[in-house]
Amino acid sequence: MTAKILLVIPCFNESGRIAPFLTELCALAETLGRISILVVEDGSTPEEQHRLSQLVHTIRQKYPFVREPLLLSSNLGKGGAVYAGWQAHQSEEWLAFVDADGACSAPETMRLARLLVEGQTSVDAVFASRIQMLGHRIQRHLHRHIIGRIYATIVSILLEIPVHDSQCGLKFIRRSSYARVSPSLEVKDFGFDIELMAALTDSGAIVEEVPIDWHEVPGGKLRLFRDAFCMLNDVLEVRARRRTPAWLAHLRGTTREPANATT
Ligand SMILES: Nc1nc2c(ncn2[C@@H]2O[C@H](COP(=O)(O)OP(=O)(O)OP(=O)(O)O)[C@@H](O)[C@H]2O)c(=O)[nH]1
Ligand SMILES: [Mg+2]
Structure with missing residues (x-):
């Protein structure tokens, strides 16, 4: 029995960048089978949503296996869009997202x-990872590489999770593992992967990083310094919530408590 994957592509003003990628992705996905693709667009201009919608309908x-695009009227952030897509369809065993x-x-x-489709892994989540190593090619501007490495190091130290790259835009998660943690997820912007990773780890899920080839594409929406600051704040918030003692979380009306938390 092979697994099925729901692959969400979060889009914000992406009608200019997504076309070649989506076309190639669909050609390969058709060969592999067992994948459905869902574009989630939230809160771009009506003209932009129309352009994207036309493009998806043609494809x-x-x-x-490309589903009707999910067009949302207000902006949810990257994480919010991914989660909305994952909630929108229920028939796939694996949930995934990839940047547009x-x-x-x-x-x-x-x-x-x-x-995943061929059942070659027993883990609960597979995170693509930009690891500079022999046999893999990572093409990234030096300053982005350095900031990325500093951020990843901060994440791994503050959250005490030995992750190499929490921010790579390709991740796969078993629906059952996601269902266990989703009620506790609060971060909806670019830092959502960090909270998701921490929640999965705390729930006992096995998360594996897999090295990939990666190349920078111009036109990204991430504003390096402003968003890096917000993402750092996300890490601190996630860390604080994980360390909240059970009695205090109960008083505050939250139920989050990691499996291995010390009070
Ligand atoms: N739906 C939705 N998608 C978003 C939002 N913000 C970012 N995205 C998508 O998230 C993906 C990654 O965004 P990018 O702008 O490429 O940012 P990045 O890859 O983290 O950073 P760069 O290195 O600048 O490319 C893209 O598919 C974006 O369209 C949002 O608010 N809503
Ligand atoms: Mg990008």
Whole structure:
């Protein structure tokens, strides 16, 4: 029995970047099978939503496993869009997202998807990771690489999770593992992956990082310094919530408490 994957592509003003990536992705996904693709667009201009919608409808005529796009009227942030997409359809055993820019290329996305579809892994989540190593090519501006490495180091120290790259835009999670943690998830912006990773780890889920090839694509929405600050704040909030003693969380009306927390 092979698994099915719901692959969400979060989009904010992406009608200009997504076309070549989505086209290549669909051609490969058709060969592999067992994948449905859902574009989630939240809160761009009506003209932009119309352009994206037209594009997806054209692609859907050839590739019916591309679902009707989910067009939301207000902006939820990247994480909010991914979660909305994952809630929108219930029939796949694996949930995934990939960035619209093609920085994680279509062949790399499908290489990881294949591991899951063919049941080659027993872990609960697979996170793509930009690891500079022999046999893999990471093409990234030096200053982004340095800031990325500093951020990843801060994340791994503050959250005490030995992650190399929490922010790569390609992740796969078993629906059952996601269902266990989703009520506790609060971060909806660019830092949502950190909270998701911490929640999965705390719930006992096994998360594996898999090295991929990656190349920077111009036109990203992430404002390096402003968003890095917000993301740092997300890390501190996630850390504080994980350390909240059970009695205090109960008083505050929250139920979050990691499995291995010390009070
Ligand atoms: N739906 C939705 N998607 C978003 C939002 N913010 C970012 N995204 C998507 O998240 C993905 C990653 O965004 P990018 O702007 O490429 O940012 P990044 O890859 O983290 O950073 P760069 O290195 O600048 O490319 C893209 O598919 C974006 O369209 C949002 O508010 N809503
Ligand atoms: Mg990008």
